[in-house]
Structures are given as structure tokens and as C-alpha cells.
Amino acid sequence: MTIINFTPISSVIGGLLIGLAVIIFFIGNGRIAGVSGITNNFLFSKINRLDNFLFLLGIILGPLLYRFFTGTTIPFVIDSSLILLVSAGLLVGVGTAIGGGCTSGHGVCGISRFSSRSIVATLLFMFAAIVTVYVKGMI
């Protein structure tokens, strides 16, 4: 194993901001800032629809704000195989809907509340993702 492209400082700063966003959403609206749940509710529930929309809009505008202030382009390098993109999207959609959360809802908010459900969920999706990357790398 070799260490590559290590950016601990910008990653910690980004993490602190995500934590701050979680605090603002909870202290203001009383709700958990889990992106899969909010997107799901925005699609299928009339309750809090405008708030869910505005939160998602904010996330979409975040990268633009960054580009505006720094003038740098945001790297986005992705495997563009159609079959992989569709399978991955379906698995992420189905998985987070069944499992009740994703990296933000379980990984950040849940662990911060010391929820045993979220700790188990995070260990499992991290494990599955690491194994998937390992297996994909062998093919």
C-alpha cells in the first residue's frame, strides 16, 4: 500500500463545514441533515417539501460558490461506463432507502449521536465499498 494525493487539511476543513451545516439544520429546523432521506422525502412527501428543496438547492449551489470565491475548477473524474453508472445509482438509491441513510445521515449525524444502528450501517457500507473497489480493481 502506498499513500497518494493526501489532503488532510482541506478535507478536515470541508468536514468541519459539513458538521456546521448539520448543526444549522438541526438547531433551526429540528431535522437530521441526511441527504438520501431529504431527497427521498422531497420526491414523495408533501411535508417540508420547500425546505427539502432549498436544502438540496443549497448543496447544488455549494460548488458554484466555491468556484466563485477561489476561481479554481472543481475536479470531477468518473468512470463513465453506462452500465456501471446505472447499476451504482440503483444500488445507492435502493440501499439507502432500505437502510435508512447514507454517508451523511448514518456516517456523520448518526455516529455523532452515538447511534448503534448508524455505527453498524457505516461499518457495513464502508466494508462493502472497500471490497467492491478491491474486486473491481482485479477485473
Place this chain on the structure above:
Amino acid sequence: MNRFCSLFSGLIFGLGLTISGMTNPEKVINFLNVARSWDPSLAFVMIGAILVSAPFFYLVKNKNKPLFAESFSWPTLKEIDSKLIIGSLLFGIGWGLIGLCPGPAIASISLIHHSSFTFILAMLAGFSLVRAYNLIN
């Protein structure tokens, strides 16, 4: 005021995702690639976020009302059931295949990339499948 709060929180969230590097699927894949060439950065995103929000959730426990809503919506599920386990494993496989999870996927809409749109449409289809299944049963 809660409208402003939702938008502002989303903005900070999106900004955080961008600064941290999580919006780049290649960086996420390098983070997950622990056995080969590993980029540990994204562990620091989670540490940074939890460092701020864990003390907050502890302090807010005894408060009875948020600033702009009637009550706090604390998650109520406690049980570690097969849905949690299977769902999380499926999510992890999808995350590892491409390197996008829901937050960065939504943020990447503004980067206007066809692969990101394809992924998001499939993710929304996934939400819809579970929704339809739950309605039938």
C-alpha cells in the same frame, strides 16, 4: 426564517463537500482503495464533521424546541434489523462501483456532467422502486 436556514445549511454542506474533495469520484475511489494506492483524506472529512456535530448533539439533547420549528425530529428506530444490514451493504457496493454517494451526487449537478445525471436518475429510480415496493406490501 426556516426557509433561509434550509438553504444556508445546504450551501455550507455543499461548500464543505467541495472543499473536502468528496465531490470528485476519483478521490473517493482512491480513499476506498485501501489495499493498493490509498488516499486517506476522506477519513478526515468524517472526523472533522463528527468533531463539530457530536458535542452539539450532546448539548442539544435536553433542549425541547428548535429555533424555527415545533419540535426536534430525533430518529426513533433503535433496532439493528435485516433491512439496515442489507440496505447498507447494497449502498456500499453502489458507492464503491462509481465513487458517488447521495450528497456529492446532488452537489455534482452544478458541475453539469452527463455521468452525474445518469447516476442521479438511476438513484431516484432506486428510491422509487423501494417506495413502490413499500406501497404494495
